[in-house]
Amino acid sequence: MDCHAIHDYTASKCPLQFCEACPELEELDAEIADLQDRLINLVQKRWTMKSKVNTHHDQILRRLPVEIVTDIFLLVADTLRDFTLLKWDRPTGYFHCPPLFLGAVCKRWRDITLGLPLLWTNLTINAWSHKSHLNIMEEWLKRSSTAPLSVGYHGEHLWGPGGSTKPRPTPRLIQLLRIHASRWNNITFSGPWKSFHDLMHNSEITAPVDTLDIHIFIENTTQMEPVQLRQPINPKVLTICATPINKIPLQWSNLTRLNATSMHLDEVLHILSNGNNLVDCIIKDVVGNKGIYSLPNPPIVHNSMRVLTLGSPDLDNSDVLLYLTLPFLQILDYEAQHDLLLPTTLIAFLDRSRAPLHTFRFKYTMGSLVIPWYDCLPAITHLELGIYGYNDALHASEVFLEALARTSNPLILPHLRELRMYMHSIPKSFWSVLRDICHDSQFGTGASRTSGLDSGDTASTIPPDDNIPEANSRQLQPVDRTRRPLESVYIQHLAQHWREMTEDDVIQQMLDTKASGIRSLEVKDNHGNDLITSAINVSTSRHLPFSRKRARRNSTWDEWPSDSET
Known part of the structure; x- marks a missing residue:
């Protein structure tokens, strides 16, 4: 019950013959109203x-x-x-x-x-809340005068299994945007095809479009009416997701950057075949061949592409690399499809392209099988490993790290500069192997003065001292071999509990690894906190009996050892 409104009337209309409360209440209301007016005046004066x-x-x-x-x-x-x-x-x-x-x-x-x-010039519209903002949009567009516009349209979402949607925008909103179509310079759209068709069909797009970003919500593509324009759109930057490009008049001669997600294989290859000026390309979640465009045979030779980022395809036969040759590629970012087979398509692509890669990022999830993928991909410079199991995946990771720690030529991953590992469990033996890997890198304490020099470089030979006997001189000669240019190691412990990390020998091994000369070593917990510092603090508190109970009481870590354990 609302006690403030149960008897809501003025004192003059009070039904009681004798009532002292109502006149008093009316006086208080008048005083409050006066104070509110004064407050409003003070706020205005302050402004x-x-x-x-x-x-x-x-x-x-x-x-x-x-x-x-x-x-x-x-x-x-x-x-x-x-x-x-x-x-x-x-x-x-x-x-x-x-x-x-x-x-x-x-x-x-x-x-x-x-x-x-x-x-x-920047206008972002949420179609489901347009009614109260149409006047603001009109004034905003008026103030932009004739300047090129960046229009962002976020349409109604699909709801429920029947595909019902929120109320569609009124024709006034669509018409308001279409009036200024000649000034569209950057277009961002997310919503159902019907709204996109209403917005774009026969619109007066005359200015060159620099950026086109389209995300069509999942629909039955056979029922989509094609968009017609007086002239095709020829963007410089295209971001596209689940959009039938055959129903939109598009050209590709100006395209320099492409970001394609959830597109069909033949659609992606059609863009790559015609986008001869493409420099930077991101392709993720290719969903198979739609059969609208023919697949290239032999593979496309693309000479302008310098940066390529590939996510794992949904189907085995949907890998874009099967149909590409990139002889001038400089940066490759690849997420492996799964851990059951060698990435033969990637290996064949690298052999076919023979590109001058200076950065090769490889993301891989360790599984139950021990597959020597690292022997086949020596060009990797940045490696990200997901080790999410507790037994088989750990065994596969141990085999990999032991191979990485071997110093005999040829080195495993000789160009590796960054190593990132995400693990649910870290065994004790892990740290000693990692310490050896860091110790023997170019920047490690075990590196000689010839580390990283080519074996054919005459400067890699240090002349013997005349005062040292010949036998000893031969022993003191530095070993001339290539060392891995490993600079950074990042490890994230994903489990909630990391009690094993607080043991003294484990902490010492972590500190030894950090002191091995590696330029950057980060060990984080699943919240991003520094795990080495946390483990040291826990261990220190555990070894101080007078502060153990207080530290346990003030800590959120639920794996403190009991008094009997210490």
């Missing part, structure tokens, strides 16, 4: 005074020409759009609204923002 303070303290911008102030505002606006970089608090509701943030400082700044159309 006016704050504006004067901002104006008088703005000693720099007041003296600068308008042209320079304009450039400063545009640079600040780019920073404000990425609010994660801000070092100060932002007013609530001003996210992604640089002109509102800048215009709230003072009248002069507000006048500058209102006269600067380039500040009003």
